[in-house]
Amino acid sequence: MNRLGKMKLELTWHNKDQALIPAAEGKYGYKWVSPKDPRYCETHVLELGDVIEGHKAPKDPKHTYSDRADLEPIADNLLILGESGDVLESLTRIPELSEKYVGQVKCVYIDPPFNTGQAFDHYEDNLEHSIWLTMMRDRLLHIRRLMSADGSIWVHLDDAEVHRMRSLLDEVFGPEKFVAEIIWQKSDSPRSDASEFSSDHDTILVYKRSDAFEVNRLERSAADDVRFTNPDSDPHGPWWDGDPTAPGASTHQGMVYAIQHPMTGELVYPGRGRCWSLGQPEVLEIMRGWAPYKLEDISDADERAARCGLDAKDVRRGVQAIMLAVPPEEARRAAEERYNAGQWPQFILRKGGAGGLGRKAYVSTKGSVPRTLWLNTDVGQNRTAKSEIKALFPNNAAFDTPKPERLLQRIIHIASNPGDTILDVFAGSGTTAAVAHKMGRRWVTCELLEDTFEKFTLPRLKKVVEGQDDGGVTVTSDEKYKQVLKSLNGALNIYPDLKEDKATKDFKKALRAKKEPDTINWLGGGAFQVARLAPACFDFDLDLGLTTLTDAAGDIELLTKSVAAQLGFKLTPKDTIFHGSKGSMRLYVTRNSLTPELATEIAASLGEGERVTIASTSVLDESRQALRQASRGSKVVHIPDDIFQIDGEDAF
Template sequence: MSRQQRLELTWTNKDKALIPTEHGRYGYTWVDPRDPRYCETRVLTVDETVTGTRADKEEDTTYSERADLEPQSDSLLILGESGDVLEALTRIPEWSKKYVGKVKCIYIDPPFNTAQTFANYEDNLEHSVWLTMMRDRLLHLRELLSEDGSIWVHLDDVENHRMRSLMDEVFGSGSFVAEVVWQKSDTLRNDTQQFSTDSDSIIVYSKRPEFAPNKMPRPESMNGHYGNPDNDDTRWFNSGPTAPGAATHQGMVYAIQNPITGDLHYPIRGNCWALRQSDILEMLSEYAKFELVDIKDSEERSARCGVPVSEIRPDVKAIMVSGSLKESANSAKRRVGQGKWPKFFFASNGRGYPGKKTYLSSEGVPPRTFWPHEEVGSNRSAKREVSVLFPEESKFATPKPERLLERVIHIATNPGDIVLDVFAGSGTTAAVAQKMGRRWVTCELVEDTFNRFTRPRLEKVINNEDQGGITVQKEERADATEDGLPEGLTPEEAQKFTSLLNKAIKNDDELKKNPAVKQLKKMTKTKPVKGVVNWRGGGGFQVAHLEPPCYDYDPEVALTTLTEHATGNLLVRSVAAQLRFALTPEDLYFDGKRGREHLVVVEGVLDKEKVGEVMAHLPEGHSVLFAATVVDDFAREHVRGFKNGSRVVHVPLEVFPYSDAAEEEK
């Protein structure tokens, strides 16, 4: 799908790139996009694998189906800057093969750019810097996203409008799915000078417009709309027998005669009957004998359709009673008394306007775009969750509640899918993903946050030492009546009713003894139900870090140089990463491979002896790319003489051929 847009967001230095100026903090400077400091793909090193223990089930404890999901062990926690991490995941063959096009859900909670400085990260990036930083990351994130995946960007109202335009530019406006409003505050702030801000926004885009989110569980409150006045097998409600589109569906605009009253019923103006005429005729025939009759009602039908009589279809017939009205009335009354009326029926015990049944479905409902704090938690509850995990630590400034991420991950993924968050913070996204049986990748820039919050939290999760958040569902209420709660009343609503009733009669002893009041309490009696356990620990994850840069660039002399870190195995891995070679550590002669081309990295001078040794072990029809830190013309000519496509490049000058001075001279 083309991502060209009619409108484009512009900002200062949009054509430039950003490189970090501080280690472990948000600080950037502008450079040309071809600058080696920007183009370098940093090496990602796995340090260790952390595994947890799954707890056995206990008697007298209720467990959900989620508690039986196999804990995931194929997850990745990274210490490093998000832009460099994304470069590694998308460009280094070992990682790109695993993650590019494989991530089902991306949730990011980036710095909000609110000109505030928090304890755990700085959030004061100037708009153009923030937009460039986000643009570069979104481009990588789009590569990682699967074809049926979605990306959720959590923001407040400072950059929200700009982010929508930026997302349109990167993903295409047709990939916009929704803008979710999260009620983050559960209290009114009296210390504000203007408005007390209650909500954040979560912008949702998909990789493709056909994205199909998972349904949400049907809330019990919705079931109150459904009844069963005719003793049908399933509860239903009258959703109305018409649908919009009378002018374009004239064949579905006609009269239906009531078999008891004889009245003629038409669709409301502008609407048509919602079912095919043949289906309606078949259903109504359960009431009495009906037939199709031309009743010459073109004027009435034209008024209903909103088109001139001259344009109305003349061949549309009405559904009319066949035979005497007395016979049809007796037949219809008998049918009404039998119950289990047809899907298309006459309301008011057969005497009213037609109706159409919509049955209570066992399937879920589409997600809504307003998420109240009662359902998904608030800032206050999120801070409480982290405080319980780390009582000795100072509070983390901006955590998100686990129930909020639970809803995102439920809508966007299934067990076993990959969830990605490159602004880990306290680690909520990864913690919830682990508890929900998903694989995950997350990274954190600030080492202090990583060591005090992110990693310890995830270790607690896999070791079943985190009993908060979504680990256990909150205690609920259950029906405790003898004959069942009144139809449509949930246990929570019944408890609330009883509580309010008790408050109302608190000081009235006569009412407390009133039989009617006692009966109401008996009808709405509930009991507490112990919380259901969703998570028992287990699984694990790898811990990795970004290696330091191996290349530097001095704009004063327009020269690319190697850093002190560019030596030994790291130099080999770095060259392979820049040139997109997959490492071959088990091979005695070649450092990497890309198709039929092999890589050999030489730290120092490439000599004739080294070339000869390598060529002697080169498979027929293959070639070699020699990457050496010292190269002379003899080496190039010698390699070229083998006439098998092999070549030599200098590290770093020919790996990063850019020179800003040369560009200015052009």
């Protein structure tokens, strides 16, 4: 049941109440443990490394630039080597990171392992369903915390798990937060090695964090506007013949009535089940633009009832028709005169004036509403992405299923604005971060496999900030030219004898002259910091049922950071005595034996109203009592016994 006491549909699977930890570092492989197991509960520290910085190149007056090229490059970005679950825990639990990222991520795009049972060159994609679901459930819960109220998550999958992921997203975000299921055409040709069907598409599931989410509309293309014309010289601009009616006749009976045609004199009604799209006073005023009109009761309840799908006795009474106020011939002359003069009313007369009624639909100034079918001609396909990777890394084999930059550009455009934060915890070759950077967004991304990180992710993002990435969305080419040329070449393959025809050559020459110059969108610049997940400081002995320290905990600096992360303290590196703070509580970490004398000495360094938590690997008798006497409210924590407060019976 949910919190309102109502039953809800819930997906169940084996070991759903358990947690997963990596079976080996740097690989896709997991094992079940209790949610209280220290190996699952431990918050891994981020070890911050180099800052990779680039500089924005000056514009060349010989080239054309978009508004995006004027955006100030973002420097506050983070590239992490590490397992996605551990990275997300760090972002949500370490105070310095949680303050920065929790509730601040506007757009999340993840392209997780598809669980297809196949082994790819760059990662293992053969997780068993229940493991895959638990892995994704845990990550989605962390991601949800990171998302802003107006944020959204875009999950990219194929057919293997998309149906289960839809149920899982319903469970984590709520079914009412579902936004769309997008179909991306990833291929434009069949695979001859397919045993049954050749898959042409992937699915992208979109969910919102709350109703505050809003989409950014897409820029209109020439193809979007081809149907808009202006045959009557309308001062409002081009329009097309739209539907003057709307659904809902039975619930909007007052908008179901006859309009007498000004040319033919015939009575025109909305189609069955539909009503006029505007209120009657507005429609009356519009029709008076053609001829004199009036409201009149014509006793047409039976006809109106039929249009509403109701019995005549149930239809609303007293709804008048819009009728001509002058003789039909006089109305026809007035309508013909207006038709020939142009600048017609909003309700138009089709077929030269003798047809039915239409309604002017103008070109939207807000752009195009995103649709759920994304063709590869608009956003690229796998082959496009492989070409982008090959251009960046000619000596490295491309990924099997990379994503084209134009696909991510559309997602990021719809879901965010310049300066917003983008998150991707399955970085792969780094496409999401690369596109986010070029679009003036902040980004955080991580990659599990060190080989992928070193060969692809890190060097690609270096190229982006250094302005050495000329592919993808860096440059926008004339897509109209490309489409026409592609169609022409396709036709010439069917009729090769036309290739040498003079008319064909003249057309190609004219087409090249029409081609618009390329537009440059990115000039380099900005920066990002490289980070790695620190090794674990804590382990768990299954036989003894005890939390233990790893060899990495021998590094006192790492141990201090780890203890601070586990206990929720913010580090205070400039403090000469204490290592962290949380409100008025101070943190002191030591591998030395904590004696009563040392506890008293540490407490003596506290300021007025301050307390201290002393974490030590060795606590001698009477130390806790000595600290309580020296500073009321202070406490001693033994490392590792008191860090996770777990007993042996709860651990696996």
